[in-house]
């Protein structure tokens with residue numbers, strides 16, 4: 001479904017991505033992990049069209065999409081969430097969701113509204129449709145981000161640290177939702193996360209790709225990644241050592 005081929009991106013002297021390749025099959029959940037600054041969000045920004053790679057190709061459903069406008073990529077079936085929730089506080093929950101669904105449904109208000117309400121129902125925010133976004137709790141804003149991504153009827157969704165800052169109960173609920181996206185809605189998921197308990201234990205992740213300093217250093221099933229010495233050295237060991245994040 002998605003093929004990332006030899007992508008490189010420099011910012012000034014910084015090699016944010018160095019010849020990174022990976023592919024994602026339909027109906028997979030693929031995790032993307034690595035230390036801060038290892039290039040994860042840069043890769044999402046390239047796939048979603050926010051930045052152009054210096055070299056390499058991104059192929060989605062057989063077509064090259066690198067360098068296309070974000071709106072075009074979104075219409076082709078790739079939507080995303082952002083680390084910093086991008087909702088408009090002056091609008092209500094439904095209006096925020098419709099901003100995402102309207103372009104996909106050729107600005108047809110009724111169809112876009114139905115799609116938005118369905119997305120809100122999926123994430124459990126339907127009862128809050130008329131609530132101003134400013135009244136939502138942080139966890140609810142994350143769910144709204146997800147609803148916006150779903151409302152545009154994607155084939156592939158990119159989730160960027162969607163668990164960050166949430167309580168454990170909210171993380172578990174969101175993990176169930178991610179599983180449901182793939183299992184029931186047939187949406188393929190590519191997911192960046194630092195909450196490793198969610199990545200390794202809560203969500204049914206098929207494969208995990210690990211970046212370090214812009215290089216792909218590992219790729220494999222979650223249990224293989226947990227045993228990979230290079231990954232432990234570059235990332236997992238440091239996190240365990242800090243004592244802040246536990247996987248089990």
Ligand SMILES: Nc1ncnc2c1ncn2[C@@H]1O[C@H](COP(=O)(O)OP(=O)(O)OP(=O)(O)O)[C@@H](O)[C@H]1O
Nearest residue numbers: 011014015016034035036037038039040041042043
């Ligand atoms: N627009 C930009 N201009 C200059 N440097 C950038 C830009 N975007 C990213 N970088 C740099 O590229 C590198 C990779 O950053 P990126 O945000 O992709 O990492 P990340 O793995 O997503 O980090 P985190 O886990 O902290 O979100 C970092 O050194 C970052 O400072």
